Amino acid sequence: MLYPVVVMVFSAFKSTGEIFEHPFAIPDFTQVQNFARVLGETSMPTYFLNSIVVTGASILLILVLGTMAGYAVARYESRTNTFILLFFLAGLMLPLKLAVIPLFILLRDLGLLDSRWSLIVTYTAIGLPSAVFIMAGFLRSLPSELEDAARIDGASEPRIMWSVMLPLARPPMAIAAIQNAVPIWNDFFFPLVFIQTDSAKTLPQGLTSFMGEYTTDWGMLFAGLTIAAAPITLLYIALSRQFIQGMTAGAVK
Numbered sequence: 001m002l003y004p005v006v007v008m009v010f011s012a013f014k015s016t017g018e019i020f021e022h023p024f025a026i027p028d029f030t031q032v033q034n035f036a037r038v039l040g041e042t043s044m045p046t047y048f049l050n051s052i053v054v055t056g057a058s059i060l061l062i063l064v065l066g067t068m069a070g071y072a073v074a075r076y077e078s079r080t081n082t083f084i085l086l087f088f089l090a091g092l093m094l095p096l097k098l099a100v101i102p103l104f105i106l107l108r109d110l111g112l113l114d115s116r117w118s119l120i121v122t123y124t125a126i127g128l129p130s131a132v133f134i135m136a137g138f139l140r141s142l143p144s145e146l147e148d149a150a151r152i153d154g155a156s157e158p159r160i161m162w163s164v165m166l167p168l169a170r171p172p173m174a175i176a177a178i179q180n181a182v183p184i185w186n187d188f189f190f191p192l193v194f195i196q197t198d199s200a201k202t203l204p205q206g207l208t209s210f211m212g213e214y215t216t217d218w219g220m221l222f223a224g225l226t227i228a229a230a231p232i233t234l235l236y237i238a239l240s241r242q243f244i245q246g247m248t249a250g251a252v253k
Helices: 002-012 016-021 033-041 044-075 081-093 096-109 116-140 145-152 157-168 170-186 189-194 203-210 218-248
Strands: none
Touching: 002 218, 016 218, 033 044, 033 218, 044 081, 044 116, 044 157, 044 170, 044 203, 044 218, 081 116, 096 116, 096 189, 116 170, 116 189, 145 157, 157 170, 170 218, 189 203, 203 218
């Protein structure tokens, strides 16, 4: 799994000629011309900023809305709870790409096309079903005595969720964040459909501009790919402990 990543990083410090002549050789890591050209001669900083904003806003909305919906479904008794949960789960069975034409028309009528909001609302809708499923399943496993004790102490329902339940729900929130952040960060399809201007493009769409019809500067392309892969890798490392705890939660009684 690490082999193609290592090759990508090594190639980012080589010229196009060196990549083809010595593709597996260890490069001179002091040669950072490719990175300087990518950051100084292209719109890579704009693409990077757009990806950060789109991914960050989408994950924030997914976690906030998904946690609130999952908490309501899991902790409150209601005849409609099962129907509501199944309604969210239906989103896992219906790929949104099948509805891209009516979605395009809807975003056009709302005036959101060719803006970061067109991607944010789309990714939020895609990520909510899995977030609700993960959060509801975990929150159901928490003992109700925690809520009862907080209510006896006079805590309101929002305070119970914020101060009692959310600190315990960090592992599933990390799972929901990583599970949605990776495909959002790497998505090429929806930016290609919804974004036309260069100033609103995200990294996957913007990196295609490094590939010419007749020639390609592979050193610059690999440098751009390395920059694009770094944030999501660092995010996984930062949340890996919570991710592993969430994956193993409930495995042992």
